[in-house]
Amino acid sequence: MLVNTLAELRDAAFGYDDHVVLRDVSTTIDAGDFMAIVGPNGAGKSTLVKGILGLVDFAAGEVDMFGVPASALKDRWRVGYVPQRQTAGGPIPTTVKELVSSGRLARQGLFGRNSARDRMAVEQAMERVGVHHLAHTPVHRLSGGQQRRVLIARALAGDAQLLVLDEPTAGVDVDAQAAVVEVLADLSADGVTVVVVTHDLEPFAQLLTRVLWVSRGRITYDGEPTQAIIAAASEPFSHHDHGDEQPRETMPDDLRPGG
């Protein structure tokens, strides 16, 4: 079967200024993947996706996106990014539609017209995540879960083929979490490739095709979501993040591929 690779990282290293956070990263994101990036706080999960998105300094190695070097990728809207945000809007009242429309702008260029096709794409993005009926509601009046879905709609508005989400289920209640997972399941079924950074695999267990485990700035597992992996990454990592306990920084040996 021909595998369509959307992103390929070869011995890549990422960091901020002169500080390297993540090194020796070699992996691929293939079309149709539903990938989770897990690991303890501070391990470098967010840095990895920000590296793929070109948001942090690229210290070494190579990153290809859609078959071209990431720095040369012109149509960056092919990747839809859903950052981790407590609230979707800023201090000025903003409607759901205004916010989602901002995800379409990069495709339109600086002085491009807002064409019928662009408006249609924004409507469809809102429909796909179930916030269409809230189009003219200010985002600050929505619940946390609804705001997450609005951010997903914004990422979809440019017709993204690859959706990258940073902690999409953190800080929302169980019902809202289930709604976000359902939206991602539908998108995955529609052929969108999904990458989620998460500290809890459990909500995504039925959807996953791949898991990347990041600890101490390296990838320590890259493979299928086995029962053992899901169990290991479904306890709250935060239990290991403070006190005298040592954080669970690395994969147990028996979970390593071939281990």
Added chain:
Amino acid sequence: MPLEFLQYDFMQRALIASILVGLAAPSVGIFLVQRRLALMGDGMGHVALTGVALGLLLGWAPVGVALVAAASGAVIIELLRSRGRTTSDLALAIMFYGGIAGGVVLIAKAPGASALSLNQYLFGAITTTSPRDLAVFAVLSAVVLALTLGLARHLFAVSNDEEFATASGLPVVQLNLLLAVLTATTVVVSMRIVGLLLISALMVVPVATAQLFARSFRATMAYALAIGLGCAVVGVSTSYYTNTPSGGSIVLTAIAVFTIAAVITAVVRTRTKMSRPQELRAQEQGFSS
């Protein structure tokens, strides 16, 4: 005659300049508020003062030198901020102090300049707006308005979520630099009418007022421009009749409008909250469809 002040040429010019400033300042200010950089205009004003003083010292047009100084300061601060070399508030603080200090020192050495000339630029002096100044202000204001309104959706996207905008491929650095230069330009356009120390108020207060009752970004922008225009015109007219400085009069008018709007919206919200339980009770008892 209520509009008798319009028989004076300088008041006609002041009124036109106030209309330009009243529209341009909130059109830039809305993006600064969204970026949580509401005090950016203040920093630019301080740097512009060094430009004014340099102009007076060298015998060059103070408006032109102020524009170059403020725009250069704007670009430097934006580059520092975007590279993460220093935090925004520290960079702004250094601009504040350096700009004022440079202005005060240079103006003391300028031939024929005095504390009065410093005051004119710091707090505005409508009578000093020459026909040539007005023509320059009109062109600059038109450019500011055309770019802020024409690129409103892009400037919104970048101001709202810079990280997302970068990831989606928008030219974030260029848009941020543009906003910084437009801020500097607005400061210089406004210095004769509102003054360098008060211009930030006209950028921010109409936006703060509009967001109290608007439901969308677009509506907030439209209301803020209308409020800015109204306050500038009323403020300049009031300053003529009460013989008070134009800058202070405009800003006090804007703050009065904000206070009235804040009280009205608070009352309306309280009433809505109080009436809601009654409606809900009525619905529960089947009295309401």
